[in-house]
Amino acid sequence: MTTKQHPATRRLAGAVAIVLACLCTALSAQADRYLTENFDYPVGNLYGQGNWLWYGTQDAAPVQVVDTALTLAGYQPTAAGKAARLGNTASGQDVMVKFADKPITSGAVYTAALINVKSVTQDNVYFLSYIAPSTTGVQDKKTNSEIGRLMAEASSEGKFKFKISRNSGTQLETTADEYELGKTYLVVFMYQLVEGTKNDIVKLWVNPADKAKEPAAAAQITDMSVHTSADANRLQAVELRQGSSVSKTGPQVIVDAMRIASSWADLFDQSGNEDPTLTVTPQVVYNVDAAPVGQATTYATYKVDYKNLPAATQVYLTGKNRDQYEVDLTQIPAGSGSATVTLTYKPTAIGKHTARINFESSVATLNTGFEATALAYDPQNLPTIAVTADHLDTFKCKAGETVTQTFTVTTANFPDYGKAAVTGTARGAFIINNATLLKSGTTTITVTFKPNEAGNYSDVITLSGIKAEPKTVALTGLALQGGTTPGAEGDTLPLPSENPRAMLVESFDNVTRNTAVKLDGWKNLALKGTRAWWGYEWTDDGNKAAKVTPYDSKIEAGAGTPCQMMLVTPPLDYKKAASQTFSFRVMGDFMTAGMADKLEVCYIEKNGNDMYVEPIDGIAIPATADLNKEWQSFDLHLENQNIADVFYIGFRFTSTRGADHVATYYIDDVKWGVPTTAVGEVATSKTATQVKYYNVAGMASDTPLDGLNIKVTTYTDGTRTVEKMMR
CATH class of the missing domain: 2.60.120.200 (Jelly Rolls)
Known part of the structure; x- marks a missing residue:
């Protein structure tokens, strides 16, 4: 039941999710319908x-x-x-x-x-x-x-x-x-x-x-x-x-x-016998990397088609930076018709600005909304990058060993975080510890030279930011024969980019217990130290998962060495995916309060032979003793996000390898782009109404395709199941 409450007092909840009470009574709905x-x-x-x-x-x-x-x-x-x-x-x-x-x-x-x-x-x-x-x-x-x-x-x-x-x-x-x-x-x-x-x-x-x-x-x-x-x-x-x-x-x-x-x-009124409809079609016209402060830039237009609305639909903005945006229409009238709403970006400060435009009907099931994200820079104070040197001294070490150097980068007036990337072709021998530059401040970057073979190496680090002139730092290295350090487990960079997956379903059925994970398209990286992610199998039910742990009984307490392991998905296709939802399950064990061990879920883009890595905020990965041995499920809704057409998700674990570090994590049931809303929920009274087969490129067929298939079965109650099969 709607009242004459100002729309600014109503708000929708959440990024990944929005629920309003169904308000179905309308004052002055149609003509003199009270x-x-x-x-x-x-x-x-x-x-x-x-x-x-x-x-x-x-x-x-x-x-x-x-x-x-x-x-x-x-x-x-x-x-x-x-x-x-x-x-x-x-x-x-x-x-x-x-x-x-x-x-x-x-x-x-x-x-x-x-x-x-x-x-x-x-x-x-x-x-x-x-x-x-x-x-x-x-x-x-x-x-x-x-x-x-x-x-x-x-x-x-x-x-x-x-x-x-x-x-x-x-x-x-x-x-x-x-x-x-x-x-x-x-x-x-x-x-x-x-x-x-x-x-x-x-x-x-x-x-x-x-x-x-x-x-x-x-x-x-x-x-x-x-x-x-x-x-x-x-x-x-x-x-x-x-x-x-x-x-x-x-x-x-x-x-x-x-x-x-x-x-x-x-x-x-016979129009009232038809169900009300409200369709909002967005067209984002904002196509610049950043807009100037103090100027109005059209962000998007929204075509609104509606029928039989019992009351006016309110149009309003929510979100942290809603004051940086403006809509030209705040109400869609009752009845039937069409309208166009324009969302304008009017930044008053440098930075990233997010908001949400909401279309709130008196019929709650018609409510909808869209996220808006834009960047602003100041033309009078352009972003700048300053680096302590344009090259580093030649790195020298034996093949299989490592040596490091550091340099600093000072940035100012960035609308968003900048990037640091190794962009040459030195076969992944140079690794940087930080791929993100501060918006304004000083970033220290450590460069590690880690050659696998003897020889001469050269590469370049590119430092960039929106509206800033890029800077480069040249790298040279000499690797000598005779390295004795055992090679790291797992894989090496670069990340693969061919055949991005429009759909991914990984249950780790092909891993081997306490052996480095090796799966088609995945990268299992030992970023620090030599240990990578392992496979694991439970003896009671035969379930398998990916496992990571820093525990090593051969290294005495207090003598541990830093370790960092990252398990990276195959390349994921953002545009062709039937659903922009990434889901997985995680379980921790031997976790203690205040532990330094940390598991992060990271957004990744390929950056030449290196990778751009950014931890995803807001994911409550278990890290306390009361959650030991309990599986937690997560769904990351990535719709309307600033995501590359081809991207990766990584599970990064950081700790100290030794006998006194025992925290252990397991990852299972990783999915991307699965076209279903109810995976695996099938009651015995249901019957199948449709079966579709998808290959890893997202191609659909009524019959199995060659190679790996994702079989999606739709049932009479609208639920679906998903399973993998080979042909």
Whole structure:
């Protein structure tokens, strides 16, 4: 149920995920349609949900929201929400809802609803009434005059009749027809405010055949010589009522699909019979690496197509840097049509600026939003890079050994982090410890010369940043014969770039226990020390995973050496993936509070013979004793992120190798681009409706393809399973 709350007070939650309560009642939805109520709330007490207020103070048997929505052809053919249930109780809780911000003082008010009467008595207790507000208005837990009353009374066996009255002192009018208990009827209840006194008109229709124009009523109060009691001078709310006293109980009734309007035509506006739709199509036009501070740059336009919206859709910005953006349209009107919303980037400071544009409908299932990320630089203070030297002294060591040198880089005015990369072709002999340059500050870079073979080597480090003039540092090295250090486990750089995977499903079934992981397309790197990631197999169930640990019983406590191991996925195809979600499971063991051992999930891009590595923030990798031996699942939603067309994800573990470092991690079930929302959840009552086969390039087929296949089975309930197979 929407109110006139300013959109700036409503916010959507989360980067990877957004949930709003379903607010399905609309004020002024179509023309003079005052209210549309489908009771689309969580099951439980109706009071306090939407705009529903408590009438009076009776608290017995609260009115309930129940998951038994009513339907009727020609009015509500399919359920649009839930329903309200009134119990056959005496002096139960009553609730009311305003259908207008200001009292209606002239004309008629029509209320249509689907009514299913479950049981009735002979007590003539009304279950629905209009509310005439007092001078202080309609207020929670207050009472007002109940004008225009609808009731149901038992007639013959299993049947009942509807009755209406103007107020408590008015003669009742009864329908001529009987109606069946437990059957759903469309009931229209009208109260007309007529100038003068004691002359207001009340009418009732049951299952009216003609919705284009007002037909003859099933019961009515129009003879003022008979109906002489006081009437109303204004209406503002409608009440759902349970019982009237300790001795009189009301009928048990299910109420749904309530509509309130000022005329018959507005009540049955045929456009309201169609489901509302809202489609937003973004077109990002921001195509520069950075925009100048102080200037307006169009970031994106959003084509909005909508039909049958019951209320206006709010357009607003959220996010850390929403003040750096601006929208030209803040509201999409109710009804049907199309509109274009323009999002403008108007930075006032250097840096990366993120925000989210939200389209919030009164129908929560239509809500949507889009992330925006842009960079800004100051043309008057351009980014700069200063380096202590344009070359380093020649590195010298034996093949299989290492030697290091350091230099510093000073950066200023960067809109985002800069990059340092080894860009030559020295067969991966030169390694740098830091691929990221500060936005403004000094970065120390350690260069390690690690030749595998004797010979002369040369390479170059390129230092770059957006809008900054690049700098280079030349490297030369001489490797001599006679190295005695054992070679490192695993693989060497560079990363492969051919055949990027649009889909990846890796369960590590082909690894060997306590042996370096070796999988097609993967890189298993010993970045520091000689140990890499190992395979592991549990003896109890035969499950396999990738394992990393610094424990080495041969190195005494206190004599450990630094180690860093990284397991890197095959190249991943961002554009061709059916889903931009990267998921995996991780389990830690022998973890202790405050341990120095650290597992990180990193975003990686290939950078010549080296790689650009950036840890991904916000992933709560387990690191405490209470989480030992517990698998944790993670889904990284990478939609609308600034990601290269071909990228990699790495699992980087940093520690000290020795007998006094025992923390161990396991990685399993790594997936990318899997076109499913329910992997492996198949009930025995489900049947398969479709089977598709995908190769590693994302190509789909109805029959298995040559080589490795990802088999995706879709079931009758919409869930899917995913499994690997070879042909």
